[in-house]
Structure formats: C-alpha cells, structure tokens
Amino acid sequence: MDALLIPFLDATIRTATPLAYAALGEVVTERSGVINIGLEGIIIAGCLGGLIAAGAGGPTVGFLGGALAGLLMAALFALFVLRLKADAIITGTALTLLGLGLTGTVYRGVFGLEGAALGTPSIAPIALPGLSSLPLVGPVFFTQTVMTYLLYLLVPLLAWWLARTHTGLALRAIGESRTAAHAAGIAVDRIRWGAILFGGVMGGLCGATLVLGQVGTFTEGMSAGRGFIAIAIVVLGRWRVVGTALAALLFGGAFALQYLLQAVGWALPYQLFLALPYLLTLVMLAALRGRAEAPAELASHEG
Amino acid sequence: MSTEPVGVDPRDQEALALEGITVRFGSVTALEGAHCTIRRGTVHAILGENGAGKSTLMRAAFGWLTPDAGTIRVHGAPVRFQSSADAIAQGIGMVHQHFMLIPAMTVTENIALGGQGRFDASTTAARIAEVARKTGLPVDPTARVRDLAISAQQRVEIIKALVREAQILILDEPTAVLTPDQATELLRWVRSFADAGGTVALITHKLREAFTVADYITVLRQGRTVVSAARLALSESHVIEALTGTGTGTGVTPASVEASTVGPTIRIADLATERRMVDHIADAPVLRLDGVSYVDARGVTRLRAVDLAIHPGEILGVIGVEGSGPRELLRILAGRLAPTSGRVTRPDAVGFVPEDRLHDAVIPTFSLTENLALAEGGHARGWMDWSRWWGVTRDLLATADVRAVGPDIPMATLSGGNQQRFVMARERRRATAALIVENPTRGLDLNASARILADLRTFGGNPRPAVVFHSTDLDEVLSVATRVVVCFDGHVAEVQSPLDPNDRTPYTRAMTGSDGAGDVISAERR
Numbered sequence A: 001m002d003a004l005l006i007p008f009l010d011a012t013i014r015t016a017t018p019l020a021y022a023a024l025g026e027v028v029t030e031r032s033g034v035i036n037i038g039l040e041g042i043i044i045a046g047c048l049g050g051l052i053a054a055g056a057g058g059p060t061v062g063f064l065g066g067a068l069a070g071l072l073m074a075a076l077f078a079l080f081v082l083r084l085k086a087d088a089i090i091t092g093t094a095l096t097l098l099g100l101g102l103t104g105t106v107y108r109g110v111f112g113l114e115g116a117a118l119g120t121p122s123i124a125p126i127a128l129p130g131l132s133s134l135p136l137v138g139p140v141f142f143t144q145t146v147m148t149y150l151l152y153l154l155v156p157l158l159a160w161w162l163a164r165t166h167t168g169l170a171l172r173a174i175g176e177s178r179t180a181a182h183a184a185g186i187a188v189d190r191i192r193w194g195a196i197l198f199g200g201v202m203g204g205l206c207g208a209t210l211v212l213g214q215v216g217t218f219t220e221g222m223s224a225g226r227g228f229i230a231i232a233i234v235v236l237g238r239w240r241v242v243g244t245a246l247a248a249l250l251f252g253g254a255f256a257l258q259y260l261l262q263a264v265g266w267a268l269p270y271q272l273f274l275a276l277p278y279l280l281t282l283v284m285l286a287a288l289r290g291r292a293e294a295p296a297e298l299a300s301h302e303g
Numbered sequence B: 001m002s003t004e005p006v007g008v009d010p011r012d013q014e015a016l017a018l019e020g021i022t023v024r025f026g027s028v029t030a031l032e033g034a035h036c037t038i039r040r041g042t043v044h045a046i047l048g049e050n051g052a053g054k055s056t057l058m059r060a061a062f063g064w065l066t067p068d069a070g071t072i073r074v075h076g077a078p079v080r081f082q083s084s085a086d087a088i089a090q091g092i093g094m095v096h097q098h099f100m101l102i103p104a105m106t107v108t109e110n111i112a113l114g115g116q117g118r119f120d121a122s123t124t125a126a127r128i129a130e131v132a133r134k135t136g137l138p139v140d141p142t143a144r145v146r147d148l149a150i151s152a153q154q155r156v157e158i159i160k161a162l163v164r165e166a167q168i169l170i171l172d173e174p175t176a177v178l179t180p181d182q183a184t185e186l187l188r189w190v191r192s193f194a195d196a197g198g199t200v201a202l203i204t205h206k207l208r209e210a211f212t213v214a215d216y217i218t219v220l221r222q223g224r225t226v227v228s229a230a231r232l233a234l235s236e237s238h239v240i241e242a243l244t245g246t247g248t249g250t251g252v253t254p255a256s257v258e259a260s261t262v263g264p265t266i267r268i269a270d271l272a273t274e275r276r277m278v279d280h281i282a283d284a285p286v287l288r289l290d291g292v293s294y295v296d297a298r299g300v301t302r303l304r305a306v307d308l309a310i311h312p313g314e315i316l317g318v319i320g321v322e323g324s325g326p327r328e329l330l331r332i333l334a335g336r337l338a339p340t341s342g343r344v345t346r347p348d349a350v351g352f353v354p355e356d357r358l359h360d361a362v363i364p365t366f367s368l369t370e371n372l373a374l375a376e377g378g379h380a381r382g383w384m385d386w387s388r389w390w391g392v393t394r395d396l397l398a399t400a401d402v403r404a405v406g407p408d409i410p411m412a413t414l415s416g417g418n419q420q421r422f423v424m425a426r427e428r429r430r431a432t433a434a435l436i437v438e439n440p441t442r443g444l445d446l447n448a449s450a451r452i453l454a455d456l457r458t459f460g461g462n463p464r465p466a467v468v469f470h471s472t473d474l475d476e477v478l479s480v481a482t483r484v485v486v487c488f489d490g491h492v493a494e495v496q497s498p499l500d501p502n503d504r505t506p507y508t509r510a511m512t513g514s515d516g517a518g519d520v521i522s523a524e525r526r
Helices: A002-031 A039-083 A088-113 A139-141 A146-164 A165-177 A178-183 A188-215 A225-236 A241-263 A272-286 B054-061 B084-089 B107-112 B123-135 B150-163 B180-195 B207-213 B236-244 B252-263 B265-280 B326-333 B368-376 B384-400 B416-430 B446-457 B474-480 B503-513 B516-523
Strands: B012-024 B028-039 B043-047 B071-075 B076-077 B092-095 B168-172 B199-204 B216-221 B224-230 B287-295 B301-310 B316-319 B341-345 B351-352 B433-438 B466-470 B483-488 B491-495
Touching: A002 A039, A002 A139, A002 A165, A002 A225, A002 A241, A039 A088, A039 A188, A039 A225, A039 B287, A146 A165, A146 A241, A165 A178, A165 A188, A178 A188, A178 B150, A188 A225, A225 A241, A225 A272, A241 A272, A241 B168, A241 B301, A241 B416, A272 B466, B012 B054, B012 B180, B012 B199, B028 B054, B028 B416, B028 B466, B043 B054, B043 B207, B054 B071, B054 B092, B054 B168, B054 B180, B054 B199, B071 B180, B084 B092, B084 B224, B092 B150, B107 B123, B107 B150, B107 B483, B123 B150, B150 B168, B150 B180, B180 B207, B180 B503, B207 B236, B216 B236, B224 B516, B252 B351, B265 B384, B287 B326, B301 B326, B301 B416, B301 B491, B316 B326, B316 B474, B316 B503, B326 B433, B368 B416, B416 B433, B416 B446, B446 B474, B466 B474, B483 B503, B491 B503, B503 B516
Parallel strands: B028 B224, B043 B199, B043 B216, B092 B168, B168 B199, B316 B466, B316 B483, B351 B433, B433 B466
Antiparallel strands: B012 B028, B012 B071, B071 B076, B216 B224, B287 B301, B287 B341, B483 B491
C-alpha cells in the first residue's frame, strides 16, 4: 500500500507547490479588488525567466530571474489597469496571450530550434533531518525542495499579515469598498500596485519552480493552464490564505492521480488522466455557486 | 440678504473657515466663491436644496476634493489638503450621507482602517469602548457592520471620527436615515458634543433641525453663500426665502412649501377629520393580507402573521423604524417579495415606486422612452412599436410635468425630483387598483418633496385606486395619509388618530413598541 500511497502523496505536494505560489499571489491581488486573469502569461514568463537566469547563474539566480519576469509582466498589467484605467479582464487576457507568444519567440531566439539542453540546473529534494524519518509524514512533507519549505513559512506569515497589520486590513478594505477605504485616507492605487506586483512575483516563482524543481526544462506553453487553475483554486479557497493552500493541495492531488492511475495500469486513454485537473476545475467552479465571500469590488471590473 | 455674520460673540474662535471656495466639474460650476466660518464649540447648520453645493463645500473641507480657488483655514492656520488623510490629521472627521463602512468587516476593523503598522484588534476594541463610554454612543466593537441597524452604523461612523481625535465633525444629512426619535436623540448628542467644546458642521435640508440645534446657519443656493449668520438673527421665513430664492419660476411658492413640509400643522388638522371620514366610504378591499409572515434570507422574522385590508381610495401611511417590517410589508403588497406563509390577495394592476429609484426602478443609461416601455412591456412579445411608445412618453412628460428635453434623453440626465415624478407617473399608468410607494421624498429637496406629496394626495381615477406609502418622515405620513398603520417588530397595527391633531405621541410611541421601551433605549445611551 505504502508503495503506491507515498509516491502519490509526494507527487501531490510536489505538483501543488507551484500552484500554491501562483494561487497565493492571486489571493492577495484579488483581495485588493482586482482580478488578474493574466496569471497564465505571468507563469510562462516565470518559466522562461527562470530557465535563462538559471543557465547563467545557477538555481538561486534562476528563481530570482523567474520572479523578475513575473514582476515585469505584472507591472505591465498594473500600468494598464491602474494607470490607464483599462478593463482588467481584457488586459489580463492580453497578458496571457502576450506571455505565451513572447516566451515562444524568445525561447527560439535564444536556444535555436534544438531547444534548451536537458542539463538545466535544478534543485533536488532535501530531506529535513529528523522530520523526514517520521513514518508517512516524513517522506511526504519533509523530503521536498526548498520552495515547498518556504511555502510552509509563507502561508502562516501571509495569513497573519492580512489579518494583523494595518496594511493587510487596508488591502482587504479596498477589495470590499474602494470608496470607503479612500474616505479612511488609504492610498488605494498604491496598495493595489503592491498587490498586483506581489501576485506577479509569486506567479513568476510558480513558473521558475515548474522549470527548476519539477520538469527540468522548458517547453512552449508548458504552463498548460496552471494560471487559470490557480484562479479556480482561489475561488475554491474562498479568497483565504489557508483555504487556498489546501485547495492547491487538492489540485496537486488531481495532477498526481494521473501518475498513480497510470502506475496501477488502468486501461484508460492517458488523455483522460491528463484532463483530470481541468475537469476538477470545472466541477469545483460549478459546485461552488454564489460568490458571497468574494471581495465586493471584484464584481466591478473597473480596476 | 445679509452675507456678513451677525451677532458674533468675540469669545468665539474660528475652528474651520472656508473662503471664496470655487469648485468646477468640467463645465459645471458646483461652488462659486462660497464661504462659511465655523466657530469652535458651535453647531453650524449648512442649509441648501439638492444641488446647492452643501456636500461639495464640506467635501472640500474634508480634503475629498481640491477646490479650484479659495482658502481653507483650520484653527486660524491656512491648510491645503491633498487627500482626506490630511484633513483627518488636522482633526476633521466626516460622516458621509452614504456611510463609508465596509459591511463585511467588523466595527473594530472598520475603525482601524487607515492606521499604520501592526493591527491589534483588542487594543482598537478597547479604545472604541472607551470613546463609546465617554461620548455616550454605544456600539459593539466585535459586531459585523452588515448586521447593525442604520442608526448603529451611524454611531460607528461618528466614533470612527472621534477615535482619530476629530474636534471638528462634519455630518452630511445625518437624520435622513433615522426615525424621528433617533433623529432627536442624535441632535441632542450633537448639541452636547458642541457644548463640551466640539465643533459640528451639520449639512441638512430640514429647516426645523437647523433651528432646533444650530448656533449658526449658512444657506447655500446654486453654489453661492446667500446667508451666513447666527441663528438668533434669522427668522424661518427669511431662511426659506434664501433657500428657494423668490421668483425662480418653479411654480411652487415658499408659502406652500412651508405648509406641506415645513409646518404641517394646519394640514394635519384637516386630514384628521378626513381620515375618519374615509373609513365610512370604504368598499370591498382591493389588497388583502391574511396571516402573512416573512422570514428573510438570514433567518430573521420580518413580519409576523399580518392581517391587513386596504380599500379603494384610501391613502395608507405605513410608519415604523428600519428593520421592523415596513419595507417587507410594502414589497409583499407590491408583489416583489413572496411571503414565507400566509395569503396575499392582490390584483395585477398595482404600481410600485421603490425607494432607490435609480437602481431599482429605472435603467439610468436608457432613454425615457425605453424606461417606460420596459416597465409596461414585460408581458409583451414581438416587435416594439417605438413610435407609439415615444408618443406615450411625450404625453406622460407633459401631463406629469416632468422637466425633460424630450423622450429620447437618458434617464440619468434628469434631476432627482424629475426622476421621481417620471417613475411615479409611469407606475400610475398601470396602478389602476393600487400604488405602492416607498420613501417617496428620499433625497429630494423641499420643492420636489412638496410636489410629490401633493401628487400622492390628489392621486385619482375611477374607481379611485388605493395608495400605500411608507416614509421615515412622520410629518410627511401625517400630511398625506387617510389612515396610518405602524410596524413594530414584525407586527402591523392601526394607529388611532388622536383627538388633538397636533399630538404626535401615539405615533412615536407605536413605533418604539410602547412608551416604556423608548425610555429604556435612551437610558442605555446615557
């Protein structure tokens, strides 16, 4: 039993990690009352940024490169939505298309037709001394990459920040009522800039983690809808930090299930397994009707 | 008309001075050199009709907008506000007419908004409790704002300003959302706040309020200060003249305004007799509720086994504080709400004028013709005969005296009074059996209110339809209704007209449940 269960749970955590980064970034953005559906474009930019930077200076530089790529994409989004008052949905869609197209072009320009070498620097799982020898929990939770461990710290920190700092309160207030927040003397646009850029950095880290911690190389369109899945995760997580982290685990599980089902040798077409996370997204969004807990300002798309 | 303050006490010191304030929105000039000096420890009423510039002037004082010209001084020192944060730092607090609270958040969170660094809920809650105790404004810091009554939300707004150590409070139409008793209570609080050294700018369009509580009165008309003087130096008729401007050609003389809205005593006497008479000529009821109960989405019982019969030709005034059932009662009669239990007998020909006209009754960006067609074409299918609708709209504009350029202009371009007249006229067309009207004068100025109330009184037809209306202004109800019912805690009961037509106590008592309950509430606040 363990022979199947442990690899399944391990794969769940591993695939959930990049999803959680993107989704937590989107939680912060959406709590400020802006929906960035350009997350897909940010993630793919983070993938390529991570690959190029890692090639130049190793994995750590790679993650910085991924974060920077995401930041720049998000800055573009914020510029259009906050400064130029463009529609957030249209801008987000454009950002996704731009990210997918631009990364393909840059990739071919940099690496030529043969593509990147498979020897991309990557990060290996680290077994935490002591904790990793716990039965079941050890190999699943404490034999992961450093990005997963950072997430263990980030989730409580982010939850605390939103609930227990004035800036966190201001951010939530803007998402509920921009006018009321403005009347309280809060610099609405400055905080929204911050929230969108944070979302960009997290989306970029998601991409870099995909490349450096999971796949080991870059392929065009490798984000494969994770940006949209992350947005669904935020809805499933009810716009809360801990809820979103748990929802990311569920979707990680859906990705991991395809490995498990293939391993036990179900004679189903593999395309069906591949479609599983996306089907789950649709089912979850349909099941969670009503947006009672959504930040009220999300309903009005004027950024 | 005097523009110089009269009867200045030399000991009075200036708290907030506004001089030569000009504000333009594009080509529209909202304020033209308006001025007003508010002295420390006084209540200063800012009077004016809708669009006179009262709120704009106070928003400039609160840093919400930057005037195109003029100077603002706080405690004698010139200031230039970049945002409301600057005004808050100078000790100015503002309670906006539409509350700036976030319904999904707690009282504590709402009050802590705009602070810096760590947010510690328990420290803030303790501070709120302290301010609440010192000022006699009870609130529960842990309650969610959406669960609070309007009057409690207003207290939260005031405490929000006081927690930030505001010495100058700007209140924008604070009594518009309150019952008569709550309004009295608030005005009493305002008086005691000023007596303790605080400063209050009270924006209002109710003369009585200004004359009850204010030390100084400034009247704005069309963006200019027309009167600014000590209250004792002014007479009511003088202020009414300043407010409306004589000979403006509105067709309503100040005298009729006074009779219907400002001093309704004469009308009440007439109507008290009329109220008793109508009961005798009543026919079979046109609307009927039998044991109707309503439980809202949050599980709160709003109406409890209500029996009510409404007869053709009567004008039923519904009174009651917010949340006690009038809203649900009217919406069930109008067919907008299905009762949880009980039986409703109502014909199809019932018109409904909701309180929030711009949101619930019309589509602001659509033309007048489209708005008319929408309401009446609900069951129709097939082609739209636009030329016919256009003609119907044009006739309606003429007969209902709606001031509009023509049937093609967007609804949003009409003034509040004209929008209300349009909606009323539209609903009248189909209301051959009954017309249900929610807070008909909400947000309207003196002239527009007087005309709407006159419309309700003279609403005719054959057979004469019934009118059911609710207003938060008791005087309004008494000046129009032929019969009055009160909602209290979901129960609906008829209020017998007192022998003395000027006696309002039976009504105010009924709204608070009993004479005892009102005392408990005011005792708790002290």
